[in-house]
Amino acid sequence: MLHPKVFLIACLAQISTAATELAPKRFSTLPLGDIKPTGWLHDQLQVQTDGVAGHMHEFYELVSKSDWIGGHSYYSYLEEAGSYWFNAMVPNGILMNNTIINEKTQAFLNYVLDNQDETGWLGPEVGTDKPRYLWGRYPFFFGAIQMVEYRPELTDTVVTALHKFVKLANRMLHNEEGIEKWAATRWEDFVIVLQWLYDHHPRGEEELLLDTMKHLKWSGVPWEKVFSQEYFPTGPVENLTNPFGMELSWHGVNMAEGLKALPATYRFTHNQSDIDAANDSWDLMFKYHGRPSGAYAADEMLAGLEAVRGTELCLVVEAMFSGSYLYQVIGDLKYADRVERMAYNALPATITADMWGRQYLQQQNQIAAKNMSPNPFPEDGPYSNVFGLEPNYPCCTVNFPQGWPKFITNAFLTTADREGLIQLYLGPFQVQTTLSAANQVQVTVDTLYPFGDTLHTTINAAKPFTYSVRVPSWVTDGFIRFSGGKQRQLAPDSESGLMQIEVGAGLTSFVMHVPARISIEKRLHGSVAVHRGPLNYALDIPRSEKIIAQDPHEPHAVDLQMEPTGAWEYAIDSDTATMTFHNEAELDLESPWTDSYSLPSPIFDSGKPPVSITVNACSIEWPLAGDMFITSPPEHPRCIGEERMIQLTPFGATRLRISEFPVYSTHEDQLDDGDVGQTVFTL
Structure with a gap:
């Protein structure tokens, strides 16, 4: 086993030659509130606000304890629960202009800052004998930064408190204090907070901020080693020995956060090796553990490629946030493409349509959501895929609400000089911001994407500037057409x-068409996944639902057991020439569809999305591996019934599903080419 101190010394040697200033990010974020969701995306965030996210402060014990001033119901713990809640609900409340949530996040901020002790410490350990550990404050810091962005009048109060805390944290790190197993893996979050201070409010403390960043890296998991070809696990890890003596370095959520460690490190080392390692980290993760849903498998620890293994909800939202940060620093298309896949597939798939219940773990092939026997998840409990208030562990209840808001707030960026504006994620948005030279810009993007292929964009600018739009890698034969009729590929x-796109002063409008082909992704055991554009398509298994638990204080907060009520044992023909894409909504390229077609809400529910793919299939024998979870997809299955056509729908709208299918096609021999996870052929 490799001792962590070996890597600490290596890190120290590397960082000792680091530059004395931060390297700039390639792209910059906009302040919270400049980007607003519209259309179906606004509806989705409204569903979240009406669900458990917007109400947990009223009843959920982890964030509603009444042990502080005024009899208010509040967050006694500035640790995991309260900190997660604050980080998520600050953008949620502001994006939805929700007065109640905004008042509660403001009260939370006030309470925490008002109770900072004389040493600079923030948190429940003040006045107690409990050890001081750093990590639980980091999500709170993210939330506080967002509040400063939206309400600049808070700047002095928040920045003063953060600088006071940093001085204390620096002393603690020099004394090897404040670091336990979670802080040792999540140090990169604090580094990003310190970099925000350095970039915007250094107050002459640049040297201290840089020193704290370096010591955080020294104190923690050496991610460049964990994610290296030499040490990275290429399959499930439950029967492996961690070479670093740090089991939590293979923890799925820690790794999701750790994906942004190396680009964060690059900013103070200026070492190209950190960028190279960050790129390799991403590729290794999704090569050996990636899902067609865009996420990767880790039912607590890394879990390989089998379709029945789990993916934690916290992992999804943290990987989305890390992917956004990676793009901001490095600017590689693969990060944005993957984040968009996760947002439109993995995120909604693991939450009930009304967003009152969520799973701890989702599966690519999931034919039931119940207390399973035997347990298919080696590191988690058999209750993990039940939809409810807190199946297995409660962390995802308070953490998942950051997913949609932070996807929205990272959807637009500026160039480093703030002269140009970039739409990174495709979807319906409105933006109102000021670029450099006091260039006031308004942007409206009207689209059904990902349930449509066309974006209608209107820009009103005080001065000319360059507007950029990400074109996903899956787009084929796309074009842009301007209001005057000019069109280009x-x-x-x-x-x-x-x-x-060069935009002049005044009004500019254009239509961007981003069609995609149906594609096939090779998976284990000769199985395949079906994609078109950002969406993974799955068989939506008919289901029964049974309430098996209910919170005594909130009738909406129930645990749901789901079981299949229809057939799911199918193999499909993998020849894309036999597959047909259907869209009931997008019919006319000339006018916005919202004038004539409105997507239902909540959109991520059975039968709601207007898009589907029909495929040829046949019934096969596909045995169970236990009480309502299945074996791996059978290889070379034999049809036991006549060929028929089945409909596949977006993965995110399913709760029970098959999304990695056995293949019976005569074209099966084509699937032997390429690695698992690659697109093998397209139509």
């Missing part, structure tokens, strides 16, 4: 995926 930059 999409020709994005090969690395960043950005298509530049």
Whole structure:
């Protein structure tokens, strides 16, 4: 076993030659509130606000304890629960202009800052004998930064408190204090907070901020080693020995957060090796553990490629946030493409349509959601895929609400000089911001994407500037058409995926068409997954639902057991020439569909999305591996019934599903080419 101190010394040697200032990110974020969701995306965030996310402060014990001033119901713990809740609900409340949530997040901020002790410490350990551990404060810091962005009048109060805490944290790190197993893996979050202070409010403390960043890296998991070819696990890890003596370095959520460690490190080392390692980290993770849903498998620890293994909800939202940060620093298209896949597939698939219940773990092939026997998840409990208030562990209840808000707030960026504006994620948005030279810009993007292929964009600018739009890697034969009728093919930059559009002062409008082909992704055991554009398509298994638990204080908060009520044992023909894409909504390229077609809400529910793919299939024998979870997809299955056509729908709208299918096609021999996870052929 490799001792962690070996890597600490290596890190120290590397960082000792680091530059004395931060390298800039390639792209910058906009302040919270400049980007607003519209259309179906606004509806989705409204569903979240009406669900458990917007109400847990009223009844959920982890964030509603009444042990502080005024009899208010509040967050006694500035640790995991309260900190997660604050980080998620600050953008949620502001994006939805929800007065109640905004008042509660403001009260939370006030309470925490008002109770900072004389040493600078923030948190429940003040006045107690409990050890001081750093990590639980980091999500709170993210939330506080967002509040400063939206309400600049809070700047002095928040920044003063953060600088006071940093001085204390620096002393603690020099004394090897404040670091336990979670802080040792999540140090990168604090580094990003310190970099925000350095970039925007250094107050002459640049040297201290840089020193704290370096010591955080020294104190923690050496992610460049964990994610290296030499040490990275290429399959499930439950029967492996961790070479670092740090089991939590293979923990799925820690790794999701750790994906942004190396680009964060690059900013103070200026070492190209950190960028190279960050790129390799991403590729290794999704090569050996990736899902067609866009996420990767880790039912607590890394779990390989089997379709029945689990993916934690916290992992999904943290990987989305890390992917956004990776793009901001490095600018590689693969990060944005993957985040968009996760947002439109993995995130909604693991939450009930009304967003009152969520799973701890989702599966690619999931034919039931119940207390399973025997347990298919080696590191988690058999209750993990039940939809409810807190199946297995409660962390995802308070953490998942950051997913949609932070996807929205990272959807637009500016160039480093703030002269140009970039739409990174495709969807319906409105933006109102000020670029450099006091250039006031308004943007409206009207689209059904990902349930449609066309984006209608209107820009009103005080001065000319360059507007860029990401063109996803799956787009084929796309074009852009301007209001005067001029049309050109999409020709994005090969690395960043950005298509530049020169915008003049005044009003500019254009239509961007981003069609995609049906594609097949090779999976284990000769199985395949079906995609079109950002969406993974799955068989939506008919289901029964039974309430098996209910919170005594909130009738909406129930645990749901789901079981199949229809057939799911199918193999499909993998020849894409036999597959047909259907869209009931997008019919006319000339006018916005919202004028004539409105997507139902909640959109991620059975039968709601207007898009589907029909495929040829036949019934096969597909045995169970236990009480309502299945074996791996059978290889070379024999049809036991006549060929028929079945409908596949977006993965995110399913709760029970098959999304990795056995293949009976005569074209099966084509699937032997390429690695698992690659697109093998397209129509």
